Every structure is written in C-alpha cells, then in structure tokens.
Amino acid sequence: xxxxxxxxxxxxSGVLARVSGLFSRRGFNIDSLAVGVTENPEISxxxxxxxxxxxxxxxxxxxxxxxxxxxxxxxxxPESSIDRELAxxxxxxxxxxxxxxxxxxxxxxxxxxxxxxxxxxxxxTGDVSKINxxxxxxxxxxxKEMVRTGKVSMxxxxxxxxEE
Amino acid sequence: MSKKQKMSGAETFxxxxxxxxxxxxxxxxxxAVLPVYDELYDSDIRHILVxxxxxxxxxxxxxxxxxxxxxxxxxxxxxxATNLVTGLANAYMDSVPMVAFTGQVPTTMIGNxxxxxxxxxxxxxxxxxxxxxxxxxxxxxNIMREAFYIASTGRPGPVLVDLPKDVQTEExxxxxxxxxxxxxxxxxxxxxxxxxxxxxxAIMEAERPIIYAGGGVVISGAHAELLALAETLMAPVTTTxxxxxxxxxxxxxxxxxxxxxxxxxxxxxxxxxxxxxxVGARFDDRVTGRxxxxxxxxxxxxxxxxxxxxxxxxxxxIPIVGDAKNIxxxxxxEIKRKPKSKWNEKIEKxxxxxxxxxxxxxxxIKPQYVVEQIYDMCPDAIITTEVGQNQMWAAQYFKxxxxxxxxxxxxxxxxxxxxPAAIGxxxxxxxKTVIDIAGDGSFQMNSQELATAVINDIxxxxxxxxxxxxxxxxxxxxxFYDKRYSATRLDTSPDFTKLAEAYGALGIEVxxxxxxxxxxxxxxxxxxxxxxxxxVTPEENVFPMVPAGAAINEVxxxxxxx
Numbered sequence: 001x002x003x004x005x006x007x008x009x010x011x012x013s014g015v016l017a018r019v020s021g022l023f024s025r026r027g028f029n030i031d032s033l034a035v036g037v038t039e040n041p042e043i044s045x046x047x048x049x050x051x052x053x054x055x056x057x058x059x060x061x062x063x064x065x066x067x068x069x070x071x072x073x074x075x076x077x078p079e080s081s082i083d084r085e086l087a088x089x090x091x092x093x094x095x096x097x098x099x100x101x102x103x104x105x106x107x108x109x110x111x112x113x114x115x116x117x118x119x120x121x122x123x124x125t126g127d128v129s130k131i132n133x134x135x136x137x138x139x140x141x142x143x144k145e146m147v148r149t150g151k152v153s154m155x156x157x158x159x160x161x162x163e164e
Numbered sequence: 165m166s167k168k169q170k171m172s173g174a175e176t177f178x179x180x181x182x183x184x185x186x187x188x189x190x191x192x193x194x195x196a197v198l199p200v201y202d203e204l205y206d207s208d209i210r211h212i213l214v215x216x217x218x219x220x221x222x223x224x225x226x227x228x229x230x231x232x233x234x235x236x237x238x239x240x241x242x243x244x245a246t247n248l249v250t251g252l253a254n255a256y257m258d259s260v261p262m263v264a265f266t267g268q269v270p271t272t273m274i275g276n277x278x279x280x281x282x283x284x285x286x287x288x289x290x291x292x293x294x295x296x297x298x299x300x301x302x303x304x305x306n307i308m309r310e311a312f313y314i315a316s317t318g319r320p321g322p323v324l325v326d327l328p329k330d331v332q333t334e335e336x337x338x339x340x341x342x343x344x345x346x347x348x349x350x351x352x353x354x355x356x357x358x359x360x361x362x363x364x365x366a367i368m369e370a371e372r373p374i375i376y377a378g379g380g381v382v383i384s385g386a387h388a389e390l391l392a393l394a395e396t397l398m399a400p401v402t403t404t405x406x407x408x409x410x411x412x413x414x415x416x417x418x419x420x421x422x423x424x425x426x427x428x429x430x431x432x433x434x435x436x437x438x439x440x441x442x443v444g445a446r447f448d449d450r451v452t453g454r455x456x457x458x459x460x461x462x463x464x465x466x467x468x469x470x471x472x473x474x475x476x477x478x479x480x481x482i483p484i485v486g487d488a489k490n491i492x493x494x495x496x497x498e499i500k501r502k503p504k505s506k507w508n509e510k511i512e513k514x515x516x517x518x519x520x521x522x523x524x525x526x527x528x529i530k531p532q533y534v535v536e537q538i539y540d541m542c543p544d545a546i547i548t549t550e551v552g553q554n555q556m557w558a559a560q561y562f563k564x565x566x567x568x569x570x571x572x573x574x575x576x577x578x579x580x581x582x583x584p585a586a587i588g589x590x591x592x593x594x595x596k597t598v599i600d601i602a603g604d605g606s607f608q609m610n611s612q613e614l615a616t617a618v619i620n621d622i623x624x625x626x627x628x629x630x631x632x633x634x635x636x637x638x639x640x641x642x643x644f645y646d647k648r649y650s651a652t653r654l655d656t657s658p659d660f661t662k663l664a665e666a667y668g669a670l671g672i673e674v675x676x677x678x679x680x681x682x683x684x685x686x687x688x689x690x691x692x693x694x695x696x697x698x699x700v701t702p703e704e705n706v707f708p709m710v711p712a713g714a715a716i717n718e719v720x721x722x723x724x725x726x
Contacts, residue, residue, distance in 0.1 A: 009348075010348060014285065014297070017286065017289065018289060021289050021290060022290075025290050055475075058475070059472065059476065062471050062472035062474075063472050065471070065472075066470070066472055067348070068293075068294040068314060068346065068348050068349045069348055070348050071347050071348040072348075163347060
C-alpha cells in the first residue's frame with residue numbers, strides 16, 4: 001500500500017542525504033520524493049510517497065522522527081487531503097497527429113508550452129491518476145521524454161501539517 | 165569569560181570543551197588538526213595519545229560507559245577520521261554518549277579529493293546520532309553546545325563534528341550560547357500516566373511476570389528503581405548483555421542473562437511467562453531467538469526512551485516511551501506488594517536443575533575457572549571484554565552487582581574493543597581495578613595500545629583466555645561445519661608475555677590451574693599494566709547455547725552436540 005508523508009525538515013545542506021540514506025539503509029522504498037521551501041525559509045517540506053504495510057509505515061515515521069533535522073512527520077490520508085503532481089511530456093506530433101494530440105491536451109486541461117516541427121511539450125497538473133491516464137493515451141504517438149515532479153500534498157480545510 | 169572577545173576557531177574549540185567540563189580527550193594528531201592541537205598544548209585538558217585512532221574511539225566509549233559522562237575522541241582528516249568509524253558504529257549500536265572531532269581539509273578544498281580528505285560526515289551518517297561539518301567558525305559555539313547535548317540526552321549516542329582547517333584558524337567573537345534551539349529534537353522523558361496505569365494493572369493481574377532489563381536501565385541510572393520493582397513484585401529479573409549490572413547478579417531474583425548464551429532458567433522463564441516487563445531493552449535477535457517461538461503467551465510492556473524501538477521486533481501491548489528511571493518511579497507508586505508464588509518456586513527449581521556448568525575437575529585451565537577466580541579475588545572490579553567466547557564467559561561467570569561495572573561491545577560485537585575501553589574506563593575511574601577479559605584473537609586487534617597504557621601510566625590488567633583459536637567462530641565450525649576449522653587457528657600468535665615486556669608492561673604466563681590465583685594476585689599487586697596469558701583448554705565451548713534459528717528454550721547444554 002502507498003502512503004504519503006509530509007515531512008518538515010531544516011532547510012540545511014545534507015538533510016536530503018540524511019532522509020534518503022535512512023530509507024535505503026532501513027530497506028524502505030521511496031516511490032516519489034518532492035522537496036521545496038515552505039512559508040518559513042528556514043524550513044523545507046518533503047512529500048514522500050512510500051510503499052509498505054502499516055508496520056513499515058510506523059517504523060518509517062519513527063525513524064524519520066529520530067533524525068535531528070526532521071521537525072515533523074505527518075501521515076497524509078487521501079480522504080482528507082488534496083494532492084497534485086506536475087509533468088512535462090514531450091510527445092511526437094507530426095502534421096497528421098497534431099489536432100488529435102491538441103484535443104487530448106484540451107480534454108485533460110493540459111497546456112502545450114512548446115511546439116517543434118515534430119513535437120509538442122505538454123504541461124499537465126493533476127493528481128497522479130490523471131497524469132497516468134494522459135500518458136497512457138499519449139503513448140501511441142510516441143513519448144520522447146517525460147519529467148514528473150513527484151506528488152505534493154496538503155491537508156484540506158484549516159488543518160495544517162506544520163511546526164507547532 | 166563573561167566579556168565577548170576575539171578568538172580563533174581552535175581557541176573557541178578548547179573554550180567550548182572547558183564549558184562542557186571535558187577533562188580528557190583520547191586522540192592522535194595530524195595535519196588537519198594542527199591548530200587545535202597547538203591550543204591543547206597550553207590547555208588543562210588531559211590528552212591521551214593513542215597508537216591507532218580506533219582505540220581513541222573505544223577508549224572514549226569505555227570512559228563514557230564507566231563514568232556516565234560524555235567521552236571525547238579526536239583524529240585528523242582522511243585516514244584518521246576513517247579509523248574512528250568502527251568505534252563510532254560501536255558506540256551508536258550501544259547508545260554510548262560520545263563526541264568525536266575530526267580535522268578536515270580547508271573548506272575551499274572540500275570536494276577536490278585533496279590530500280587526506282575523506283567525506284567523514286557522509287561516511288558516518290548512518291552510524292552517528294547526528295553529525296556536523298562546521299563551515300564557518302561562527303557556527304562553532306552553537307554546534308559544540310548542540311553536539312554534547314544531543315550525545316548525552318534522550319537515547320544517547322555518538323555525535324561527530326568535522327572541523328576544516330581554515331575554520332580552526334578563523335577569528336570570531338566568542339560567546340557560548342545559553343540556550344539550545346533544536347526544534348527537531350525533543351526527547352520524551354516522562355512516561356504517559358495512563359500507559360503507566362495500564363501497565364500497573366497488567367502487572368497486578370499477571371501470574372508469571374518476568375522483568376527483562378537492558379542497557380537503558382544502566383544509562384538512565386534506574387537500577388535502584390528496578391530493584392524496588394522486582395522485590396515488590398517478587399518478579400524474576402533477566403538482563404540483556406548490556407543490562408548486566410543493572411540488577412545485582414547475586415540477588416535471589418536474578419536469572420542472569422537471557423538469549424543465545426543466557427542461562428537455561430532465564431530462557432525457560434522468558435518462554436513461559438505471561439508478562440514481559442521490558443525496560444530499556446530492544447529485543448535484539450541474540451535475545452529473542454526465533455521470533456515466533458519467543459514468549460508465545462506473554463503480554464509485553466515495553467518501556468524505552470526511543471519510540472522507534474517499540475514494536476520493532478516484538479509487538480508491545482503496552483508501550484511506554486520515556487526515561488526508565490522516571491517511568492519506574494511512577495510505576496512503583498501504582499503497584500502493590502506481591503507474595504512469593506508458584507511461579508517463583510518453578511523458577512527456583514529450574515535454577516537448581518540447570519546451573520551453569522563446566523568441567524571443574526579438569527587438569528587443564530578452564531576459561532570459566534579463570535573468570536570465577538577473577539570474580540572471587542576482585543568482585544568490585546570494572547570488567548571490560550573483547551568479543552566472542554571470552555565475552556560470554558565474562559558475562560556468565562562473574563557476578564556483577566553494580567551498574568557500569570561490565571563494559572562490553574554488545575550490538576556491533578567489535579573485537580579489539582575491550583583493551584582500549586579498559587584504558588578509557590581506568591582513566592575515568594582511576595581508583596577502580598579495571599580488567600579486560602580478552603581472547604588471544606581480539607587482543608591482537610588493539611594490542612598496540614600497551615604503549616598508551618604504559619606511557620600514560622594507566623595500569624589496566626588484561627586476562628587473555630588464550631585458546632589459540634578465534635574461539636567463537638571455531639565453536640560454530642565445530643558444531644555446524646563438521647569441525648572444519650577454516651582460518652580460525654591462531655597457533656602462530658606472539659609470546660604475549662614478551663610482547664607485554666617489550667612495551668614495558670608486566671607479562672605473566674599461566675599454564676596450570678594451580679597457578680591461576682597467584683597470577684591474578686601478582687597482577688593486582690603490580691602498579692603497571694599487566695598482561696596475563698592463561699593457556700586455557702583450546703576447544704572449550706560456551707554453553708548453554710541456542711543455535712541460530714532456534715527458539716530460546718531449545719537449548720544445547722554443556723558438552724552438548726547438535
């Protein structure tokens with residue numbers, strides 16, 4: 001089962017290595033990891049998607065909490081959160097396929113941000129399943145390159161996964 | 165030092181050590197720590213020069229375990245720093261408060277594969293509680309304060325501080341921080357009152373309780389509370405290897421050590437108990453044996469300061485996170501005195517039926533006999549051990565009655581630990597007799613420290629149980645590999661008596677059981693470091709033994725075969 005962890009860390013060099021090193025040496029698998037600074041420039045947030053049962057998740061959270069540079073770990077449940085991922089997809093689109101690719105992009109409310117003679121670059125934002133759905137559709141045209149940011153998540157409503 | 169004043173990084177470093185009341189550093193200098201060593205030259209802090217950096221780390225570790233204070237070691241960059249690695253991993257596994265300082269190439273050269281450069285903060289990431297690369301001397305006072313605080317609080321552990329050479333010479337305005345701001349580090353010390361009440365209820369309901377005490381009791385200083393708990397409940401107490409000394413080994417409720425080489429009665433009691441009260445122990449695989457056969461009918465109360473240890477190996481029904489001394493103090497208030505029960509009688513029967521045994525009539529020197537005689541002649545000594553058979557016999561046949569008197573490498577199992585750890589323990593406790601119970605294999609891993617002991621006048625005693633083998637590995641080969649003694653024979657070892665004498669220590673060779681006590685007497689009477697070479701039965705085995713993969717009640721007895 002996949003779990004999403006929102007991890008507040010000190011915005012210092014070496015912190016990413018501490019976190020990723022912990023996952024590898026304890027045998028936990030990272031599905032995706034997104035890092036960026038928070039509203040407080042001294043603090044960064046990592047959104048980590050981890051695969052494992054509840055027992056593994058409990059160990060992951062406890063071990064993360066032991067790192068001195070980890071300030072807070074929150075287990076983000078899908079029913080009480082929103083999540084987004086951004087992907088850039090370079091897809092082959094010759095004269096014949098152009099209109100069809102544009103239509104697909106339109107349906108997914110994605111943007112075409114670069115046009116080459118034989119390619120489009122499409123920017124899509126959404127939850128992970130939406131991005132997967134669109135890449136599945138585009139695959140037959142030929143995806144030349146794809147970059148995904150990894151999932152970022154936030155609790156709905158007034159609750160916040162922040163430092164207390 | 166009330167006024168703010170200008171100082172170099174190296175001066176700042178020494179001033180911070182003074183603020184932390186550091187009395188001794190174990191270390192070995194090199195190019196990248198020259199400015200710091202230059203400052204230490206005029207300082208009151210004692211520096212003990214070792215002959216290999218690994219010994220500096222182990223000595224700091226032994227000092228910390230014997231005294232409860234933070235041990236400090238230091239090395240230069242590159243190979244000096246990497247030589248500390250085993251010692252750091254050892255301290256990390258056994259939760260020893262230690263701060264290690266390493267020199268580093270100047271900040272401008274970091275990452276360039278400069279001479280004697282090693283990324284020691286990267287290397288030690290998984291084996292330190294925390295580490296720092298000081299990039300700016302202005303950060304140094306804060307980092308020093310934090311390093312000692314992190315090392316010594318919560319679940320203690322080693323912290324490494326890497327000091328680039330230019331940081332040591334940079335001038336800053338010194339001010340030692342009053343407060344520490346670490347928003348990611350808030351160890352829990354008080355146990356949850358509701359959980360303590362639940363634990364008390366389970367304890368009062370239990371018919372066959374057992375207390376399982378680990379190194380956390382020693383670290384927390386909770387031995388008096390543990391004794392009160394056990395006596396109030398008439399509950400038997402077994403300990404882990406690191407928990408030895410947390411409960412008096414001479415007490416009627418003491419079952420000694422549990423696990424692979426634990427007593428049969430401790431293993432039986434653990435297996436048949438209906439409630440395990442685990443205090444500062446982590447259900448290591450050497451304790452539990454095969455997990456599905458471990459105490460199948462027991463509820464588990466798990467008291468530990470490290471939340472990550474709870475339900476890691478064995479599921480806890482009632483977890484209590486916090487400091488053992490605090491929690492036991494509160495727990496005792498919630499429980500009532502229990503009378504002696506059928507459970508106690510059953511255990512007493514096991515104790516009579518399955519005592520530790522060896523061939524006491526042998527014409528050869530039995531290693532167990534040597535340990536018993538050491539105990540008989542100086543029961544109050546601090547014992548350190550190497551790793552393997554010597555360690556297990558030292559755990560089984562010496563009755564420790566006080567915490568911090570048994571110092572051994574538990575989690576990592578580091579051969580070569582005991583001798584430098586003994587040096588550290590003796591420096592911390594100069595009035596105590598300190599004896600390293602060693603094997604001929606382990607001792608040779610750090611025997612160069614005889615120089616350190618002699619030159620610095622640190623009169624530790626080394627009792628080598630010399631069986632001319634890497635004994636524990638040989639034992640496994642005998643039992644599980646058809647006696648194919650692959651690479652375990654050590655019959656070409658040096659003459660340890662002459663080796664000791666070459667360094668200026670006293671060497672004594674013992675070949676007959678009748679000479680054992682005289683040799684110990686002579687060693688204790690000497691004011692020098694002493695090495696006693698006991699020529700013991702070469703193929704003696706450690707029993708009882710639970711084979712790998714077996715449940716802990718599936719025990720091989722003395723002289724047993726698979």
